[in-house]
Amino acid sequence: MRVLRFGPSIVFLRTAHAEVVKGALKNVFGVDEVATETAIRNSSEFETVLFVTDKWQKETLPPETGFLIKSHAPLVLSQVINSNLPVEKVHVESTLIFLRVPQKVDEALKLIAEKYSGEVMDVRAALDEGEAGDTIIGITRQRLSSPIGPDEIEGAVLIRRNFLQVYRELSLDIPILLLKLMPEWKEITIKIYDTDKRYEENIERLMMVIEDLDLGFIVGEGWDWDYPRPFMRVPVYKLKLLTWEDPVRVKFLLKGIEYVGYKRLCDIDVFLEGKKIHWTSLGKYDSKFELARAAREELEKHLSEDVLRRLSELEERLAAESKA
Numbered sequence: 382m383r384v385l386r387f388g389p390s391i392v393f394l395r396t397a398h399a400e401v402v403k404g405a406l407k408n409v410f411g412v413d414e415v416a417t418e419t420a421i422r423n424s425s426e427f428e429t430v431l432f433v434t435d436k437w438q439k440e441t442l443p444p445e446t447g448f449l450i451k452s453h454a455p456l457v458l459s460q461v462i463n464s465n466l467p468v469e470k471v472h473v474e475s476t477l478i479f480l481r482v483p484q485k486v487d488e489a490l491k492l493i494a495e496k497y498s499g500e501v502m503d504v505r506a507a508l509d510e511g512e513a514g515d516t517i518i519g520i521t522r523q524r525l526s527s528p529i530g531p532d533e534i535e536g537a538v539l540i541r542r543n544f545l546q547v548y549r550e551l552s553l554d555i556p557i558l559l560l561k562l563m564p565e566w567k568e569i570t571i572k573i574y575d576t577d578k579r580y581e582e583n584i585e586r587l588m589m590v591i592e593d594l595d596l597g598f599i600v601g602e603g604w605d606w607d608y609p610r611p612f613m614r615v616p617v618y619k620l621k622l623l624t625w626e627d628p629v630r631v632k633f634l635l636k637g638i639e640y641v642g643y644k645r646l647c648d649i650d651v652f653l654e655g656k657k658i659h660w661t662s663l664g665k666y667d668s669k670f671e672l673a674r675a676a677r678e679e680l681e682k683h684l685s686e687d688v689l690r691r692l693s694e695l696e697e698r699l700a701a702e703s704k705a
Contacts, residue, residue: 383525383595385555388477389424390454391443391508394461395436395470402433403448405466410450410457420449422530429457436469442509443474475511476544478518478551479534481525481595483625485562489520490536492558497547499540504531507539516544518551524595526685568600569628570652571635572607572617577703582695583647584618586638590680593688596631597624632658637676638692640669646699 420430431448482489490501507517519534602620632651666672
């Protein structure tokens, strides 16, 4: 589970020849100008959002449009300089850090502001007021592997300190902050069993779902034995997950990778405090197949395209090799 990541680098190019610079950027980087909120929303960690503005404009007030470049800022700036573009000044926006919390957003903002001597405000205001040496921590409930735009940032803290200092402290303080915000974490055990012994593919599928959906922190994993019937011992792969998600929802989502159609690829059991969560407690479904279909539909709404593609590849192979 990721609870902390950087946002994009935001860079302003000041020039008296805005249209010339914009045209050159399109050619150099092969990208078109888009709405500012679209650029920020579609950006990933360490990518760059470039703004071209007149030299007299306020230092870091974002205009309505910009360029999203899928490279980190040093490479982008080196290409701008080496292309001899008519840029007179370069200004850099405050460093943006996203922090994911499950609940108590207002309390999280207050804790961070007090801890790091910052000021709570809307993220747009923080971007307007912050300067190059400042740090902005944006609070979101969204998982950090998904696109995050200004509307998903529920509040921000502007800290007028260098981001290296803030980040070093924050990365150490995160466990304590999360414990204060949500003291009752749940530890669940997940066991996976495959009669055809194709554990490598099934474990990969399980891990991809847990990581892509940010379901929790894996705090232990390894092989174990299970006893489905007296005197019958079978190998299982077991992992322990520390999560703030509802264990019943975790069980429901994992049901979506047990089957392909009516063909079972593996068994996945979920235990909370040593007690197995039965599929009959997940809702009113007439059969495991109906449940699995509903769970798969829910998974496909939230998993990334890359993970869905990889799942499909693995499941085609498993279904073709299945003895069932």
